Amino acid sequence: MVNKLYQPYKPNLDFSGLDHIVIGSGMGGLTVATWLAKAGKKVAIFERHYVPGGFTHSFKRKDGFQWDVGVHYVGNMAEGSSLRGFFDFLTDGNLQWETMGEVYDVANIDGTEYLFKAGKENFRKQFLAYFPKEEMAIDSYLSLIEKTNKRGGAFFFEKIFEPWFSKSVGWIFRKRYSKFSQKTTWEVLNELTKNERLIAVLCAQCGNYGLSPKNSSFAAHAMVIGHFLEGGYYPIGGADHICEKTLEVFTAHGGKIFINADVTKIVTENHKVKGIELGEKFIACQSVISNVGVNNTFNYLLSETDRKVCNFNLKNVQPASAHICLYLGLNKSSEALNLPKHNLWYYKHDGIDAIFDKATLENAPENFAYISFPSAKDPNWETQNPGTATIQAISVGNMDWFEAYKDSNWMKRGEEYLQLKKNFETEMLKVLYKIFPQIEGTIVASEVSTPLSTENFTNYKSGEIYGLAHSPERFALPFLRPKTKIKGLFLAGQDITLVGVAGAMLSGLLCATAILKFGSWKIFREIKSRQ
Structure with a gap:
């Protein structure tokens, strides 16, 4: 900058x-x-x-690699x-966007892949192909997403009402939205279908709002799913x-x-x-x-x-969940490595709540990973950084796992802390090599951030990002x-x-x-x- x-x-x-x-x-x-x-x-x-x-x-490093810390894609662009x-108003039209293409997200659950395709009808057809007996549930789900978000628009607009107007009229918007906001994602989906794998796939993007299905509000789920329904874009x-x-x-x-x-x-x-x-x-x-x-x-x-x-x-x-992220720099281009533009949501099994609730520093990457490929999404990357690529791999984190190092300073937390980060890197690389074996032997830069890193720069006491x-x-x-x-x-x-x-x-x-x-x-x- x-x-x-x-x-x-x-x-x-x-x-x-x-x-x-x-x-x-x-x-x-x-x-x-x-x-x-x-x-x-x-x-x-x-x-x-x-x-x-x-x-x-x-953030950038001396070797030329650069990674995003929070923006991996944006919808409705x-x-x-x-x-x-x-966005055009804020930037006078000087910020350009690249579409991620037909597929913007892929869920990998226990080795089976499920594609999220841009466009409501494309989404519907793809999910019907995966779950042909769940047509009614899928149609009801898409209808419910639309209905929830319409009421959500009114709910958020009401936030600018003056107190007297909010008391006299605003309560209607809040009450109408509460039908969705006061239920968990799992409660709503469980009313639509008993197919646990379908529920898991529909919730695979829950990392975008930081809570598992039984803990998150369906209103948050609906807003995020609706936001990306027409596809993903990258600046x-x-x-x-x-x-x-x-x-x-x-x-x-x-x-x-x-x-x-x-x-x-x-x-x-x-x-x-x-x-x-x-x-x-x-x-x-x-x-x-x-x-x-x-x-x-x-x-x-x-x-x-x-x-x-x-x-x-x-x-x-409570504060939103924290995360741990592995940043990788590779000595081959995204094209040479056949890296995708889409993001990958990896789950070891379809028990998403159990994965989040029982996560430890040792098992987190083995059970869950969100994998993003910034260099593949950005058409300018290869021009400015020829023959290289970047990957980010995120798993759930918890500030309590790093309690012993909370009073230490950034970049000076000691060898034990560095070893914890190295262990996380080793476990996350096992997942990456299993799904993308072509990257093995190409990694020339790596770095790990923890909830302590987030707290240091944002002052969010639990290391939360949401x-x-x-x-x-x-x-x-x-x-x-x-x-x-x-x-x-x-x-x-x-x-x-x-x-x-x-x-x-x-x-x-x-x-x-x-x-x-x-x-x-x-x-x-x-x-x-x-x-």
Whole structure:
């Protein structure tokens, strides 16, 4: 990324006259900041990491390899789609996308492969070929996905209602959605079919929202499945282009972003925002938008009094699951190795809940792996990195497995910790070699990240990447809205809406609308004109 887009935070810089401060530069923060800057507001983003972008950023190593940390594909990005229109608005149309083709995901369960094909009818036909006796269940499932997501649209739009309107009308949207959000994925699917293998295949992508079927809300499942139903897309040039192209527009409209800027407090007076603190430095503003998760916002940046005012309580909702990831660099091209564009969801057997619930550091990769091929998805990779390829292989993780190393520093956690990562790599490679034997002997770079790595860069205390768990309880929390009861404090990020780039973007859109109110409709017209 071009460094002129951002600068290191220094206390002696001029921070006067700010309308809005955004804490955290993930997709939700980038969206609301750019939206406000385009509306003529003076906006600054403060990011604790040494690079911006949150889970849209990539990291590079001296050998030239680059890997994404969170964006592996995005759905609903066809020309003319509403989501594509929002991205084009944020980037002035300078972010390009590559389709992943007819097949975007493959589930490998106990050695049997199931293809997820782009397009509702293609999906239906493919699943009927696998499960010819389950036509009624498959049709009911697709209908239910559509119905749930229609009600979901109203549910999320209601989050920008003013309190009086939410009480008088909004409860209808919440109640209608609760029919789906308050049931687990397994409960809903078990009503449609008793075929355990069909249920397992339909839930194979559950890693996209981080919970197994018996723990996840069907509303989250439906949104994610519906999001990818028309296929997957990948940002040309890599995931960090999402952040880079957005920041180019943000800074062109006067926005500023500061890295190595760890906000330590949101300053309020009589439950009204006055500004933020970074250490001993106070920076004033009219409003603060927190994009660092509700747990970090309320438990670490606000006072106990402010938490009570906002009715903040997470006792019934856990953080989302964590993960461990193996990053590989290969000395042959994706084409030479016949690596696919699609992602692979590997399960040792169809007991997905048991795999997640009984996961240990030792057995996790043996039982579950999500495998992605960034270099195969990106048409620019071979031009810029000829004769090489990249792979990412992820399994479920747990911060408790690394409790002994929580007080150590990044890159200085000791030999025992490094050995744990090496053991994980060895076990994950066994899975990769079994499915893709052609890569053996081509690996020239490898690296493993753990929940401690995630915590270090995001400050998510459990090493989670999806914020709050997408359980039924999550959808009943009253404070997951852009506007809080503290005047001038707003929330953005996936906790407010849903997991993923699209979910975080939606949160930024809702937050900007809550701030600008009727002024946001001018921007909606601009977006509409781009479609």
